[in-house]
Each structure stands twice: as C-alpha cells, then as structure tokens.
Amino acid sequence: xxxxxxxxxxxxxxxxxxxxxxxxxxxxxxxxxxxxxxxxxxxxxxxxxxxxxxxxxxxxxxxxxxxxxxxxxxxxxxxxxxxxxxxxxxxxxxxxxxxxxxxxxxxxxxxxxxxxxxxxxxxxxxxxxxxxxxxxxxxxxxxxxxxxxxxxxxxxxxxxxxxxxxxxxxxxxxxxxxxxxxxxxxxxxxxxxxxxxxxxxxxxxxxxxxxxxxxxxxxxxxxxxxxxxxxxxxxxxxxxxxxxxxxxxxxxxxxxxxxxxxxxxxxxxxxxxxxxxxxxxxxxxxxxxxxxxxxxxxxxxxxxxxxxxxxxxxxxxxxxxxxxxxxxxxxxxxxxxxxxxxxxxxxxxxxxxxxxxxxxxxxxxxxxxxxxxxxxxxxxxxxxxxxxxxxxxxxxxxxxxxxxxxxxxxxxxxxxxxxxxxxxxxxxxxxxxxxxxxxxxxxxxxxxxxxxxxxxxxxxxxxxxxxxxxxxxxxxxxxxxxxxxxxxxxxxxxxxxxxxxxxxxxxxxxxxxxxxxxxxxxxxxxxxxxxxxxxxxxxxxxxxxxxxxxxxxxxxxxxxxxxxxxxxxxxxxxxxxx
Numbered sequence: 206x207x208x209x210x211x212x213x214x215x216x217x218x219x220x221x222x223x224x225x226x227x228x229x230x231x232x233x234x235x236x237x238x239x240x241x242x243x244x245x246x247x248x249x250x251x252x253x254x255x256x257x258x259x260x261x262x263x264x265x266x267x268x269x270x271x272x273x274x275x276x277x278x279x280x281x282x283x284x285x286x287x288x289x290x291x292x293x294x295x296x297x298x299x300x301x302x303x304x305x306x307x308x309x310x311x312x313x314x315x316x317x318x319x320x321x322x323x324x325x326x327x328x329x330x331x332x333x334x335x336x337x338x339x340x341x342x343x344x345x346x347x348x349x350x351x352x353x354x355x356x357x358x359x360x361x362x363x364x365x366x367x368x369x370x371x372x373x374x375x376x377x378x379x380x381x382x383x384x385x386x387x388x389x390x391x392x393x394x395x396x397x398x399x400x401x402x403x404x405x406x407x408x409x410x411x412x413x414x415x416x417x418x419x420x421x422x423x424x425x426x427x428x429x430x431x432x433x434x435x436x437x438x439x440x441x442x443x444x445x446x447x448x449x450x451x452x453x454x455x456x457x458x459x460x461x462x463x464x465x466x467x468x469x470x471x472x473x474x475x476x477x478x479x480x481x482x483x484x485x486x487x488x489x490x491x492x493x494x495x496x497x498x499x500x501x502x503x504x505x506x507x508x509x510x511x512x513x514x515x516x517x518x519x520x521x522x523x524x525x526x527x528x529x530x531x532x533x534x535x536x537x538x539x540x541x542x543x544x545x546x547x548x549x550x551x552x553x554x555x556x557x558x559x560x561x562x563x564x565x566x567x568x569x570x571x572x573x574x575x576x577x578x579x580x581x582x583x584x585x586x587x588x589x590x591x592x593x594x595x596x597x598x599x600x601x602x603x604x605x606x607x608x609x610x611x612x613x614x615x616x617x618x619x620x621x622x623x624x625x626x627x628x629x630x631x632x633x634x635x636x637x638x639x640x641x642x643x644x645x646x647x648x649x650x651x652x653x654x655x656x657x658x659x660x661x662x663x664x665x666x667x668x669x670x671x672x673x674x675x676x677x678x679x680x681x682x683x684x685x686x687x688x689x690x691x692x693x694x695x696x697x698x699x700x701x702x703x704x705x706x707x708x709x710x711x712x713x714x715x716x717x718x719x720x721x722x723x724x725x726x727x728x729x730x731x732x733x734x735x736x737x738x739x740x741x742x743x744x745x746x747x748x749x750x751x752x753x754x755x756x757x758x759x760x761x762x763x764x765x766x767x768x769x770x771x772x773x774x775x776x777x778x779x780x781x782x783x
Contacts, residue, residue, distance in 0.1 A: 212362035215539040219399070219546060220376050223392050227380025230391035244582040247385030248317055248562045250468040258390050259478045262555075263465040264485030265393035267296050267456075268400060269552025270350040270545060272486075273493045274357070277525040280497025283516060286435015289445070290497070293490035295452025297483040303457045304479025308466045310630050312475040319463040320567040322629045327637045328719070329572040334644060336568055338621050339460060340560050341614035344593060347556040348600035349611040354549040355601065357526040358542065370601050373546065377554040378594030382587050386468055389554045396550060397489075403544025404492035411499045411532040416507035420495070423502040430516070433501035440669070440681060447683035454689070455619025458626045460559035461552075493525065500524040503532065557597065561589035613656050616685055620647040624693035632697060637721040639700025647692030654684040 245251070254262070272292055279290035316322060320339065324332035355370035380388045411417065424434045437445050456462070465482075469475040505514040510531045515521055529541035565586040570577050577585075600610075621644055628635040628643075655663030657677045663670065667682030706712045707722040714723040 211535070212539045212542065213364065215543060216358065216362065216546065219543045220372070223395060223550060224376050224380055226395050227384055227388040227392045230388045231380070231384025233387070244565070244579050244586065245317060246387075247583060247586055248566065249464065250386040250390060252468060253470050254386075254390060254465070254468040255470065256474060256477060256481070258394060259465060259469055259474070260481035260485065261397050262390040262393035263300075263462070263478050263482035264489065265397045265400075266461050266465065266552060266555045267300070267482065267486050268397065268489040269346075270353045270357070270549035271346070271552070272296070272490070273400070273404070273545065274353055274522065274525050276490050276493040277497035277500065277528075278522050280433055280435075280494050281500040281516075281524045282521050283431040283501070284435070286431070286433045286501075287494065287498075288435035288437050290435075290490075290494065291445075291449050291452055293487055293494075295449055296456050297486045298453045299456030300462075300479045300483035300486065302453065303462060303466070304476040304483070307457060307463075307626070307630065308475040308479050309472045311463060312466055312469060312472040316463075316467055318467075318563050318566050319458065319460045319626075320563055323625065323640075324567060324571055326629050326635075327640045328721070329567075330719070331637055331640050331644075332567050333572060334641070335622060335625060336563055338614060338617035339458075339563060342611075342618045343460065343556040343560040344597055345600070345611035345614045347553045347593075347597035350549045350552055351597060351601035353522075354546060356523060357545050362539075362542070367602055371598060373550060374553070374594055374598040374601075377550045378557060378591060381554045381558050381594070382590045385586070386464065386558060389558055390468075392550070392554065397485075400489060400544045401492075403540045403542075404496070407529055407533050407537055407541040407544075408492050408495050408499075410534060410537050411496065411528050414503070414508070414532040416504045417499055417532065418502045418504070420498040420502045424498065428502065429504055429514075430501055433498045443669070443683045444681050447685050450683075450686050450689075451616065451619050454623055455615060458618055458622040460563055461555040464555070464559055464562065496525050496528050499532065500528050503528075505531075508532065553597070557590055557594045560593045561586050564589050564593075610659070612658050613651075616651055617648070620651050620685060620688045620692055624689055624696060627693060628696050628700075634704065635696055635700040636703060637719045638703040639696040639698070641719075642699040643692040643696030646695045647688050650688035650691055651685065654680055654688070 276290050276292055279285055279292075280287050282289075311319075311322070314322070320332050320335060323335050351370050351374055354373050355366040358364060358369040358373075359366045380392060384391075412420070418428050420433070422428065423432060425432050465478060466475040469478055500515065506512045508531045510527065515524055515527055520527065526542070526545065529538040533541065565582050569585050570582055574581070624643060624647065625640055628640070650665075652661075653664040654667070655661050655678060657673060657675075657679055660675065660677055663678050663680065665684070666678060667680050667684050669681035670678045671681070672678050704722050707714065707717055717723040
C-alpha cells in the first residue's frame, strides 16, 4: 500500500482544527468559576452547559470509535448481522432510562461526580473501592479506542500505528488538560459534525461501487455470505439478553455520562439532554449499519482488496476502514477517516477527563486532603489528565488484549456500580456493610464466570456452556445479570441484617468498626455530615446556578437526608449549646 501524502495532510489539518477549537474554548472560559471554584468549573463546566452544546457532547461521548466500528463489524459478520448490533438500541435505551430515573436526583442534589453520593452515604472507604472499577472502565475504554484508531489510520494512509496513536492521544490530552469540560464539550460539537458528514459522504460512493450487490437483496438472501439482517437462534437468546441488559443498564453508571448530567443548567435540562443524546445515538449509528451491510454485500475478489475476504483474514473488526479504503475514491476515504478520528477523540477525551475528575475530587480531596485549596485540586486534575492519557496510550500500544480488558471492566461497572447506584439513590436504609458485601459477591461471580477475550477459564460452569476453538468455555447462561442481581440483593439483605443485629443489641456497638449503624455520629460519619451546611444553595429543578458557593467541604453536597442527620444529632445540638 502506498503512503498517501494527501491523507496525512487531511488528518493533520483536522487535528489542528480540533486542537484550535479546544484551546479557544479554554481561553473563552478561562475566567469561568468564582475564586475558589475553578476545579468545579473544569469538572462540570460551571453548570451552565446549554441544550445545544450539551446534546452534542453527550451524544459524542457515546458515539465513539468502538461504537461506529463495532456496529459496522456486528452487521458485517456472517451469522450475527444487524440482530446482534445491540449498541445503538442498548445505549439509546440506557440514555432514556438515565434521563427518566437518574439524571434528576443526581443533578438536583448538586453532586459534582458520580461517586459523591456513595461517599456521602457509605463513606470514603467505599468511595475508594468503587473508584477502582470506574477507573478501569474509563481507562480501558480509552485504550481500546486509541488502539482502534491506530489500526484504522494505518489501513487508509499506511503510516506507523504507534505514531498515529501517540499523536491522537497527545491532541486529545492537550486540549482536555487546558480547558477541562469546556474544551471537551466544544470540540465534541465539531467532532460530531465531522462524524456525521464524513460517514454520510462515504456511504453513497461505497454503495455505488460495481462490486457491491444491492443491500436490500443481501439483507434477506444469501449472496456473498449469510443475510446481513442476521438472526438470534434459540440457544443464544439468553446470551443476547445478557449482553443487551449489560449495554442498557450498564451504560448508566459512567462518570462520562453523569459529568454531562451534572454540568447542565438544571435538572430538567439534564433529562432533556439524555433524551436528545438517545436520539442522536440512533441517528449516528445509521451510516455505520449501512457500511456494515455494504461490506456484507461486496464481492471482495472484484476489488483491490482481493481474496480472501476480510472475515477469512480475521479483519472483520476493520470492515469500516476497509470499505472506506477499497470501495470509495481516495479523497472520500479521507473524509471517512476524519470521521473515525473524530469519533475516537470525542470518546477518549471524555474518559480521560472523567477519570481525573473522580481521582482529584473523590480520592485526593475528599479522602486525603480535605483542606486542599482549589488551586491545588486544579493542578492535581491537570497532572492526572496527563498521567491517565499517557497510561491509556501505553495500554493501546503494549497490551495485546485491550478489548478483553475493557469488556471485563465494563462488566464490573454493570455488576458492581449499577446495583450500588440503585441502592444509594432509591433504597432507603442500605449501609456500608451491605455495600461491601454486594461489591465482593458481584466481583467473585463475574470473575468465576470466565472471560474468553482474556483466555480466562470459568470456575463456575453454568448450564449451556460450551468450549470454543481455544477450548475456553463460553457461557450461554446470563451470568452477568445474575451477578448484578446478586450484588443488588446482597447489599439490601446484609444492610438490613447489620442494622437489625446492632440495633437489637445482638452485636455490641464496638463491633460496628465501619461506623455505619450504631456509631452513626462517629468521626467517619461526621466527615460525611460536615460535607453539608444548612446555608448551602438548595438546587431546585429550575434554580439558576450562578453565583455559586465555593467548592469547600462545607458546601459539597445538598442531600436532605444528611440535613436530617445534622438536625437530629444530639452531639451537634450539645456542641451548638456550648
């Protein structure tokens, strides 16, 4: 394959344009946030992200390189097809459910990150534990899409994969480091436009190639391979449901999503943004579906790609760039490449910012340096943006099974964080004992179920499991959903059991070593209680958010239950009397 100077120039121009927009957004908003409030402005954009920019940035967060490439691959692969392309419907439903049930309570309580309610109710220890799967999900996701981008660029313009990955990561890290959420949000607008335009320009050219059969015919009839509409056989129905629930429910508890929710100007806007993004995800999936269908309808021996076809060469995961390269004119394929690059950066920058936000606030500030100045927190965020960006890049270059690691970590988000989020927002009376028990049960059940991508053999063989070509057993039973439900009910049962045992006197108060039941007003609980002061702004649904109080520990949360704790505390009353 020849080195394409024109393609390289197009990519350089695109990257420079994205970097310029990111720096412009950072400069435009450099004075946003009052004194002592800059860190919150970086994390949640001053809570004044409007509908247009918010809708674009929330959509772009989901419509990443994995979303576009994965959808095209699922449609193309014989025996799977559109029936197994679950991401568009799954993530769209995830956004709808997030808007209906989660956006309003999170935004109206004025949280800054997704981990805030966990640390408020369960304490900083539990917040640290939940940070682990959340961080793994964000980091492995960023690494996976950087890896996909490097392969895509190398297919079309034939440059070194490592160089393309490093440059892409540097650009995304640079504008994220400079401007935080503002830069990420404004570049998302440009990137989403590039994705839409680049892919839709490519589709008509690819479809009109002489080697491509009418996709309406190949949808239901076998021509070059099985029909691309696909089907779900009876043996795989439970696997299909397990994966669909993983996408739908497991797509909710991500900091990248809640960062947009919490940055909106009101709780109602947060809900509307979720619904707009759900629609946007469906629309943006259409060209990827069509490109997968075109790949399944092509006689590859009649193209420069030759034989065997991409499936036989084990290049099915690269079907989108292959279609752009071999079925489109050169100048059109560069437009499509720009689209894929935009998709990758729009997701990678969100993941890097999400991880650094959770670390700086929930680990560094709330767990270790509660008196840290706002300037210190801002610098911690900048350092961690660079470190997490470098880590994701290193994993993309060095790890042989980045996608396997991401699949496992996304499973942990579904199995561990989702049931915990349900409990902390909607189930009254859960405590730290239940949260830890649920965490451990879910983790054990997931790991013992095995992971084929990591060649991890299961320890528990559920009904219907079978060995693959590598003799790794594949589970047909929906064990991921079983693990999630087990984690959820374990949290509730253990919480109420601990509450009963301590309050009935069966267990002495000194055994309440987590200060979660009897020692309610111990030092650990007071750390949580003093996160709230009664003179805070209580954010109601349409309340204006400026001017805001500074981000200090005394004005972090506005949870009414915590107010009740403070008001009813005999110790606090005695302190005030004295």
